[in-house]
Amino acid sequence: MHPTLARPHAWDVSLEQAQWIQTNYRQKVIFSPLPIEQQNSLTAVAAADWADRVFAVAVTVDLDRPYLEIRLGTATTTFPYRTGYLAFHQGPAILQAIEQLNRVGNVIIVKGHGLAHPRRFGLASHLGVLLDIPTIGYAQALLPHNELQPSPNPLVFWVTDAEGAVGVAVYTDRVKKPCILSIGHRVDLESLLAFIHLWMKDHRQPAPLRLARSFLRQQLRNMKKE
DNA sequence: GCGACAG
């Protein structure tokens, strides 16, 4: 295949093409501060499989105003799930869910990694570059190439790879494993720390993401009954 | 003691 044909919005691709897209589009990721006043609205997205389909939920919430919108998207599975290629598996369904929203928040929190990815182009970064919207990756496990380094805050560790820091690991609750926030697109490490303070408090999961995931599981449960 | 590579 001619590499120039591969685009980040091409989902039905081979493993080799997917890898090509990741290694070539990682440079599109922008590291920039996301001011705290721009974190006042949030869209959370999460996805899961059921019977050769991927279902995705997108939730938009305002921080200071009562606003809640929740949408479901779905797509047939083309690219099978593989570690490191989650975007190609879930991307289409998630985009569809986002498109249903009347309003997308100023930042999108994505269930999956951003730069905490072998080629620094995980699902959150992929969606961020596609939509050119600030994104943050949220996950509950690290990929093995990443490491944790102590930070001034004993509850927070820097997530690093050979190139440097890509995110933060946060120990909250009394859960053993930390949650992992990594840079998706148009954010920086400081923005992640502000995000934690603003949207997570001392909880392990931001409320909108928790809402999206429980709604998603509810949908899946209903489908299994039929 | 059976795993430990996002979902």
Added chain:
DNA sequence: ATCTTGTCGC
């Protein structure tokens, strides 16, 4: 993702 017991980990 899900199933599901148990509780940190080498």
